[in-house]
Amino acid sequence: MDWKTRYKDRILSANEAVEAVKSHDRLFLTGNVSVPYKLLDALVERAPEIEDVEICQALTIGAPAYVSPEMEGHLRVNTMFISGNIRKAVHEGRADFTPVLLSEFPLLFKNGHLPLDVALIHVSLPDEHGFCSLGVEVGLTKTASESAKIIIAEVNEQMPRTLGDAFIHVGRLDYIVPVNYPIAEMSMGDGKPSPEIEKMAAYIAEMIPDGATMQMGIGAVPDAVLKHLYDKKDLGVHTELFSDGVIDLVEAGVLTNAEKTLHQGKILSGFVIGSKRLYDWVDDNPLIEMRRTEYVNDPFIIAQNEKMVAINSAIEIDLTGQVCADSIGPKLYSGVGGQLDFVYGASRSKGGVPIIALPSDTVTGSGKRFSRIVGMLKHGAGVVTTRNHIRYVVTEHGVADLYGKTIRQRAQALISIAHPDFRDDLKKEARQLHYF
Numbered sequence: 001m002d003w004k005t006r007y008k009d010r011i012l013s014a015n016e017a018v019e020a021v022k023s024h025d026r027l028f029l030t031g032n033v034s035v036p037y038k039l040l041d042a043l044v045e046r047a048p049e050i051e052d053v054e055i056c057q058a059l060t061i062g063a064p065a066y067v068s069p070e071m072e073g074h075l076r077v078n079t080m081f082i083s084g085n086i087r088k089a090v091h092e093g094r095a096d097f098t099p100v101l102l103s104e105f106p107l108l109f110k111n112g113h114l115p116l117d118v119a120l121i122h123v124s125l126p127d128e129h130g131f132c133s134l135g136v137e138v139g140l141t142k143t144a145s146e147s148a149k150i151i152i153a154e155v156n157e158q159m160p161r162t163l164g165d166a167f168i169h170v171g172r173l174d175y176i177v178p179v180n181y182p183i184a185e186m187s188m189g190d191g192k193p194s195p196e197i198e199k200m201a202a203y204i205a206e207m208i209p210d211g212a213t214m215q216m217g218i219g220a221v222p223d224a225v226l227k228h229l230y231d232k233k234d235l236g237v238h239t240e241l242f243s244d245g246v247i248d249l250v251e252a253g254v255l256t257n258a259e260k261t262l263h264q265g266k267i268l269s270g271f272v273i274g275s276k277r278l279y280d281w282v283d284d285n286p287l288i289e290m291r292r293t294e295y296v297n298d299p300f301i302i303a304q305n306e307k308m309v310a311i312n313s314a315i316e317i318d319l320t321g322q323v324c325a326d327s328i329g330p331k332l333y334s335g336v337g338g339q340l341d342f343v344y345g346a347s348r349s350k351g352g353v354p355i356i357a358l359p360s361d362t363v364t365g366s367g368k369r370f371s372r373i374v375g376m377l378k379h380g381a382g383v384v385t386t387r388n389h390i391r392y393v394v395t396e397h398g399v400a401d402l403y404g405k406t407i408r409q410r411a412q413a414l415i416s417i418a419h420p421d422f423r424d425d426l427k428k429e430a431r432q433l434h435y436f
Contacts, residue, residue: 003130003170010176014042017152017175023051025117028109028144031060031083032241032271033184034137036122036154038177040066043120047074056114058105058140058335059083061184061273067095078114080105081335082326090332099326099382102240102338103297106143110294119148123168124159131167135159136183136279138166139240139270139293145172154179160283162272164290185275188223188243196359199396201225204311207353207392207399208232211259213305215239215342218273221357222311229254236260237267238305240297240338243274247281261306263289270296297338302345309353310342316358316372316381317393319411319430321402323356323385330380343385353392356385360395360419371422373414375429393417411435 018039021027030036044065047053051074055066058081067077067089077086077095081102089095100108108114121141123132132155134141145151145168153173157180170176193201197220204221205228208214213236216222226245229235236257237246246267249255257265266289272282282288295301302308314325315333326334346354358372373395377383393400393414400413411430415423430436 003126007126007130007170007176010173011178012175014038014177015045017177018042018046020150020152020175021046021050021053021118023053026054026056026114028116028119028148029055029057029060030119030121030137030141030144031058032137033061033186033273034122034135034141034271035060035062035184036120037062037181038179039120039152039154043075044071047071050074052076054078056080056109056116058102060085061186064089069094081337082332087333097332097335099336101297101336101341103294103299103341105140106292106294109144109147116144116148118150118152119145120152121145122154122156122159124161125155125157126170127161130170132170132173133159133161133163133166134168134290135162135166136273136282137271138162138164138290139296142166142292143294150174153177156180156183158182160279162282162288162290163284163286164288165292166290182276183279186273188218188220188245188274193220193224196396197221197224200357200359200394201228203394203399204355204357205229207355208235208309209307209351210234212236212307212309212353213238213260215302215308215310215338215346216242218337219313221313225311234259237269238262238296238302238308239268240270240293240342241273242267242269243272244278247278250287262301262304268296297341299341299345299348302342303348303352305349307351307353308346308349309355310346311355311357312339312343314356314358314372314384316374316377317356317414318374318377319414319426319433319435320407321387321390321393321410321414322377322383323390324377324381325384327380327382329378336384339384340389343389347389347391355392355394356390357394360397360417361422369421371418371426373418373422373426375426375433408436
């Protein structure tokens with residue numbers, strides 16, 4: 001039987017396809033902006049008929065109907081990264097959180113720690129050989145889809161065809177749901193960056209040498225940094241994700257990937273998030289090489305890139321260099337993501353530049369200001385990057401290099417880039433802690 005016949009034979013509606021999901025199944029849900037919305041809506045509709053279905057996922061973009069209180073006893077999310085749409089359910093105990101390095105996320109399924117019954121995925125139209133591309137989300141999905149007993153796929157006419165280790169043959173798809181809707185768009189920055197972010201971006205740009213290979217985490221800071229790099233030469237990208245900001249740098253001849261140690265001439269990534277402009281740009285673009293997250297985020301792969309620059313953010317950092325990036329005190333907020341993977345990888349790189357960037361202060365909803373450089377992390381806060389892994393910390397007030405520094409020297413350096421309004425209190429706290 002040729003693939004075209006097989007394809008036609010497996011076409012179902014979304015409601016018919018999710019009949020394959022049975023009570024007590026463990027299900028993988030592809031995420032980021034690749035969430036298969038028609039299948040997820042159909043699963044929510046079917047939920048009253050099934051019990052104790054576990055949905056494994058990372059970051060997802062979209063409505064939280066599948067974690068609503070009505071889903072209790074029917075669908076329960078087990079997330080490895082807490083995105084905004086499911087945070088309330090996690091806090092209320094209606095969803096679970098499994099801490100794991102992003103580089104190891106797919107291996108939970110491959111190595112049998114979390115055996116998968118079903119994978120819900122989202123792919124492009126098949127090419128002339130019957131291969132669909134996983135499109136905007138390859139990193140977390142490729143291995144998970146290979147590990148599942150049953151694959152249910154939305155085949156979307158508007159999903160870009162990305163290249164690299166991005167393909168799955170029609171023969172592997174058990175149930176096919178044809179759809180035609182735009183891929184969700186998501187901006188990395190909320191309009192014009194704040195003056196604080198602009199200052200941080202300028203400091204970081206000065207730290208990036210010509211010929212560097214860059215990783216950019218999620219958020220406004222990495223996006224702002226890209227706008228300060230037009231005087232650089234032959235930059236490259238090896239990152240878990242990228243957004244629209246890379247397009248202009250490529251077109252300006254700044255981002256050539258010509259001096260990369262690995263995958264020379266290619267932008268290497270696991271997924272993309274951005275606008276329709278980005279999705280059109282990555283479509284069938286041989287410059288882009290999509291790979292599995294266990295490869296992209298492997299610190300020992302990352303470290304092989306010389307002059308590897310890793311840019312990541314934090315919620316708070318204490319005077320010894322401990323970085324909290326996944327919780328506010330004991331309240332779980334996000335996850336480790338790829339921060340430690342890239343911080344460690346960049347640290348081991350020849351000429352590497354691992355950076356943690358954060359504004360020096362924050363204002364709560366009630367209007368109270370807090371320093372984000374603190375004497376001690378909040379009670380119950382999680383440590384994502386340890387004091388043993390830290391190197392550069394950047395705020396809008398400067399750069400602190402903590403590598404090889406004593407606790408006394410670290411405290412002094414961090415206080416020097418804290419907000420001026422909090423420096424006296426931090427010095428007092430440092431003395432009480434006998435840091436100096």
